Amino acid sequence: MKLSIITINRNNAIGLEQTIKSVISLKYSDFEYIVIDGASTDNSIDIIRKYASSITFWISEPDKGIYNAMNKAVDFASGEYIFFLNSGDIFTDGCSFDFMNNATTDFIFTSVIMNNKHIRIKSTPPKRLNKFDLYEGICHQATVIKRSVFIEQGKYDEEFKIIADWGLLIKAICLNKKSYTIVPETLVKYNTQGISSQASMHKNILLQKKNFNTKYGFHINKYFYYLYRLKPYILIRRIYMKISHIINHYNKK
Numbered sequence: 001m002k003l004s005i006i007t008i009n010r011n012n013a014i015g016l017e018q019t020i021k022s023v024i025s026l027k028y029s030d031f032e033y034i035v036i037d038g039a040s041t042d043n044s045i046d047i048i049r050k051y052a053s054s055i056t057f058w059i060s061e062p063d064k065g066i067y068n069a070m071n072k073a074v075d076f077a078s079g080e081y082i083f084f085l086n087s088g089d090i091f092t093d094g095c096s097f098d099f100m101n102n103a104t105t106d107f108i109f110t111s112v113i114m115n116n117k118h119i120r121i122k123s124t125p126p127k128r129l130n131k132f133d134l135y136e137g138i139c140h141q142a143t144v145i146k147r148s149v150f151i152e153q154g155k156y157d158e159e160f161k162i163i164a165d166w167g168l169l170i171k172a173i174c175l176n177k178k179s180y181t182i183v184p185e186t187l188v189k190y191n192t193q194g195i196s197s198q199a200s201m202h203k204n205i206l207l208q209k210k211n212f213n214t215k216y217g218f219h220i221n222k223y224f225y226y227l228y229r230l231k232p233y234i235l236i237r238r239i240y241m242k243i244s245h246i247i248n249h250y251n252k253k
Helices: 013-024 044-050 066-076 098-102 131-136 147-153 164-175 199-216 222-251
Strands: 003-009 031-037 057-060 081-084 107-115 120-123 143-146 180-191
Touching: 003 013, 003 066, 013 031, 013 044, 031 044, 031 066, 044 057, 057 066, 066 081, 081 147, 107 164, 131 164, 143 147, 143 164, 147 164, 164 199
Parallel strands: 003 031, 003 081, 031 057, 107 180
Antiparallel strands: 081 143, 107 120, 107 143
16 A cells, blocks of 8 residues: 555534545545544534545544644554645645655655635745755645654654644654655645644744754754745845836836
């Protein structure tokens, strides 16, 4: 089995059905499908039972949070690689996992389309990643992870309630030099209503990153990091200055 696709759900029956139907329609076939439900009190269980013939394994029981549910799912997975498609997220039209046929690296990064009520943004990782890119964060929904990473590095650290997926990347790639590739494939339309994607969580995310850095001994030069974050603004200014120069040159004629 090449791939384990995992869906985590709690009290999101409508989103869960959309996700399950998306998995069922996937053209790639070398995968198992696991659904972990956190003892939902809506009709999520009815939805799971409705599509049970297309689900390899499912369970509904209380958990201690999303990363606890994910860690539980990892224990049930048998695929060489793991991909989390959480409740409310769906695969893009024409999504293909054909790149998995030649997969060997520990992580595979793809692109995602982020949706909310007002905007739709495509998020694509840089062609070459540096420490600052990883510190900034790679979308979890864009990441395919080799199951052996969880065995060698440990599973998601549940102490960090909203950044444990980020922490796994830092621990595995920055601290332990695990390998990765970036493929030009847009896999998922990602529902940005998740806990760590909410703007109100920004301060908590920064605090948890600080605590993670202390716990695992990960250090980053904050001054270079601030310069890294200014790159888009510097580029925009250069483009603006270039256009202004062209316009001024044209007006003098």
